[in-house]
Amino acid sequence: MEEKKEILGETYEPGKPTEPYNWRKKIKGRDEMLRYLAASERYWYSKEWFGSEKRKNPA
Amino acid sequence: MSEKSADNSMGPLIDKAKADKAEICWDRLDEQSPQCGFGKLGICCRICAMGPCRIDPFGEEADCGVCGATADTIAARNFARMIAGGAAAHSDHGRAVAELFIAAAQGKAPGYEIKDEQKLLQVAMDFGIPVENRTIRDIALDIGKTALSQFGQQEGELLFVKKAPLKRQAVWKENGVTPRGIDREIVEVMHRTHMGVDQDHRNVLLQGTRCALADGWGGSMIGTELQDILFGAPVPVIGKVNLGVLKEDEVNIIIHGHEPLLSEMIVNVAQDKEMLEYAKTKGAKGINLAGICCTANELLMRRGIPIAGNFLQQELAIVTGAVEAMVVDVQCLMQSLPIVAQCYHTQIITTSPKAKIPGAIHIEFSERDAPGSAKEIVRRAIDNFPRRKGKPNIPKEQMDLIAGFSHETINYLLGGKFRGSYRPLNENIINGRIRGVAGVVGCNNPKVPHDELHVAMVKELIKNDVLVLQTGCAAIACAKAGLLLPEAAKQYAGSGLAEVCEAVGIPPVIHMGSCVDNSRILIAAAAMVKEGGLGDDISDLPVAGAAPEWMSEKAISIGHYFVASGVFTVFGVTWPTLGSQALTKTLFEEYEQTFRGKWAFEPDPVKAAKMMIEHIDKKRKALGIDKARERVLFDMQKRRELGS
Ligand code: SF4
Numbered sequence: 001m002e003e004k005k006e007i008l009g010e011t012y013e014p015g016k017p018t019e020p021y022n023w024r025k026k027i028k029g030r031d032e033m034l035r036y037l038a039a040s041e042r043y044w045y046s047k048e049w050f051g052s053e054k055r056k057n058p059a
Numbered sequence: 060m061s062e063k064s065a066d067n068s069m070g071p072l073i074d075k076a077k078a079d080k081a082e083i084c085w086d087r088l089d090e091q092s093p094q095c096g097f098g099k100l101g102i103c104c105r106i107c108a109m110g111p112c113r114i115d116p117f118g119e120e121a122d123c124g125v126c127g128a129t130a131d132t133i134a135a136r137n138f139a140r141m142i143a144g145g146a147a148a149h150s151d152h153g154r155a156v157a158e159l160f161i162a163a164a165q166g167k168a169p170g171y172e173i174k175d176e177q178k179l180l181q182v183a184m185d186f187g188i189p190v191e192n193r194t195i196r197d198i199a200l201d202i203g204k205t206a207l208s209q210f211g212q213q214e215g216e217l218l219f220v221k222k223a224p225l226k227r228q229a230v231w232k233e234n235g236v237t238p239r240g241i242d243r244e245i246v247e248v249m250h251r252t253h254m255g256v257d258q259d260h261r262n263v264l265l266q267g268t269r270c271a272l273a274d275g276w277g278g279s280m281i282g283t284e285l286q287d288i289l290f291g292a293p294v295p296v297i298g299k300v301n302l303g304v305l306k307e308d309e310v311n312i313i314i315h316g317h318e319p320l321l322s323e324m325i326v327n328v329a330q331d332k333e334m335l336e337y338a339k340t341k342g343a344k345g346i347n348l349a350g351i352c353c354t355a356n357e358l359l360m361r362r363g364i365p366i367a368g369n370f371l372q373q374e375l376a377i378v379t380g381a382v383e384a385m386v387v388d389v390q391c392l393m394q395s396l397p398i399v400a401q402c403y404h405t406q407i408i409t410t411s412p413k414a415k416i417p418g419a420i421h422i423e424f425s426e427r428d429a430p431g432s433a434k435e436i437v438r439r440a441i442d443n444f445p446r447r448k449g450k451p452n453i454p455k456e457q458m459d460l461i462a463g464f465s466h467e468t469i470n471y472l473l474g475g476k477f478r479g480s481y482r483p484l485n486e487n488i489i490n491g492r493i494r495g496v497a498g499v500v501g502c503n504n505p506k507v508p509h510d511e512l513h514v515a516m517v518k519e520l521i522k523n524d525v526l527v528l529q530t531g532c533a534a535i536a537c538a539k540a541g542l543l544l545p546e547a548a549k550q551y552a553g554s555g556l557a558e559v560c561e562a563v564g565i566p567p568v569i570h571m572g573s574c575v576d577n578s579r580i581l582i583a584a585a586a587m588v589k590e591g592g593l594g595d596d597i598s599d600l601p602v603a604g605a606a607p608e609w610m611s612e613k614a615i616s617i618g619h620y621f622v623a624s625g626v627f628t629v630f631g632v633t634w635p636t637l638g639s640q641a642l643t644k645t646l647f648e649e650y651e652q653t654f655r656g657k658w659a660f661e662p663d664p665v666k667a668a669k670m671m672i673e674h675i676d677k678k679r680k681a682l683g684i685d686k687a688r689e690r691v692l693f694d695m696q697k698r699r700e701l702g703s
Contacts, residue, residue, distance in 0.1 A: 021295040034180060
């Protein structure tokens with residue numbers, strides 16, 4: 001049987017932006033910044049995630 | 060279209076330069092031709108007074124220099140010195156940023172402040188600097204001092220090396236090339252390539268490798284990361300590119316070079332009300348800033364300042380007759396600029412004590428009074444506006460582009476605020492919509508048609524569903540061709556890549572910044588590995604790199620740190636070790652065994668793209684994801700059939 005594939009839909013707002021999309025401003029205050037880094041830049045700043053270097057049986 | 064350039068703005072200006080008797084680089088290339096064949100092959104040596112020596116590539120005459128050095132040794136020394144030159148350029152840029160950074164943290168650099176606290180915290184963690192209950196200034200001071208210490212460090216490892224995948228770090232350790240200190244590795248190349256020192260081409264190259272890594276994972280990365288803290292990590296921004304961004308009725312100031320330290324201040328001053336009023340008193344409607352080369356990329360990425368052009372457009376920007384001042388900092392500056400400027404009214408202003416040019420005006424950048432220097436420069440440009448010699452000749456060509464794709468932004472766009480991630484990229488590589496990722500970077504070179512090779516290579520890659528990451532003059536070339544817009548996905552990309560680009564709202568060609576920002580590509584590659592599903596090392600990823608129009612030592616250093624980081628990298632134009640079969644074999648074959656990355660040379664950009672795709676497919680097969688792509692293409696075909 002063929003594998004089921006997720007069909008991607010548009011995830012962005014339509015139209016041409018005129019201003020920079022400054023997403024960094026959405027993350028306010030040091031605590032939130034540190035939380036963001038631990039979650040989103042977890043490859044370097046968190047021990048709690050599973051990636052190529054955190055597998056049970058490393059290749 | 061001129062045979063010299065794929066960019067339509069260039070032909071008429073090249074003709075105009077001729078009519079105005081302004082000698083430009085293509086004229087000088089003609090005068091230099093035929094160029095020295097020994098030099099081209101990398102087998103001439105002039106590092107001692109017993110020489111200069113040259114090796115006969117046909118084996119009929121001299122097979123070694125007066126000292127006994129063979130073609131292999133001579134070519135390896137020359138190649139390693141190219142790496143050292145490139146690494147020195149990037150790293151000295153990084154050092155200048157670190158010095159300004161410290162001054163800003165100490166409050167001794169008026170006009171500069173820490174703009175990106177989040178990036179500050181990030182780099183503090185990279186450096187092991189505590190952040191809890193500490194002020195921004197205290198953390199910044201520690202970061203600046205730690206960054207600066209990386210240059211003079213004698214033992215141990217550079218701190219950013221830890222950001223590489225663990226397996227990659229192990230490869231470097233096994234081969235004894237983990238960089239200890241940035242300056243140390245550059246100095247050791249110079250020592251070992253002095254007459255009568257290291258005469259084993261493999262051993263010379265190993266030190267060249269350590270030096271290149273000290274650039275990519277050291278000096279360049281320090282430059283990028285500290286600039287991000289000072290000026291803000293790039294976020295998506297719309298910009299304009301090509302000489303058409305110059306304005307007939309405004310004071311045009313071009314900022315050219317690589318270090319954005321003073322030019323960031325010029326941007327502020329040029330928007331100053333007082334300056335705008337002053338410009339009006341001279342008959343100008345405003346002040347228009349535009350960039351050339353990597354200073355342009357830096358200002359575009361962070362401020363949305365338009366780009367007038369890439370390396371080979373620096374002289375022609377002056378030929379338009381519309382440029383009041385060209386402000387230069389360091390690197391890739393043609394010495395001919397003041398000579399070309401004599402035919403027009405443009406003032407060439409040097410600003411770095413490290414880069415003066417005869418015939419230019421020197422206004423030195425001092426961190427203690429950057430706003431003062433910036434004001435003096437802008438004022439001079441305004442004063443020069445009434446001195447234009449007749450109506451300027453500004454080409455109409457200009458193009459929109461989207462830039463600002465730092466690693467942080469890519470991670471955010473793919474994953475969102477709560478959990479930034481490379482997962483969607485990896486998944487789309489695994490499921491085959493995206494075949495692989497290619498970095499296409501580097502310079503222009505008048506030996507090949509300007510921009511043509513970049514554009515041809517990138518079009519071939521995206522047509523085959525390869526997502527392209529770009530920096531430097533390569534990014535500017537493709538931006539001018541309209542490839543850095545989301546719409547380009549529909550027009551030029553294969554259906555799988557186009558589908559992903561449309562879903563995420565990104566172009567198929569991603570602008571990641573200046574030449575030092577190739578370090579962002581290293582980090583992106585490390586993130587792809589760490590996310591999982593695509594192997595354990597950069598060398599497992601279906602990725603490749605290229606510089607089809609390269610010319611500088613910096614490009615060789617960049618290429619070599621990508622190879623040493625596990626990336627198949629192909630250069631065009633010419634290859635500087637062809638006079639030594641053994642060295643070329645080491646770079647093109649043996650490095651695949653030792654570093655799991657290798658060099659290749661292919662002047663035809665489409666053939667080179669095919670080599671990259673072949674490599675990407677080889678990696679997909681090794682990962683066991685080659686079948687998924689066949690399925691996804693089959694699905695797409697079916698969907699299209701249903702839709703028709
Ligand atoms: S180092 Fe050797 S090959 Fe080079 S110039 Fe001197 S004698 Fe000639």
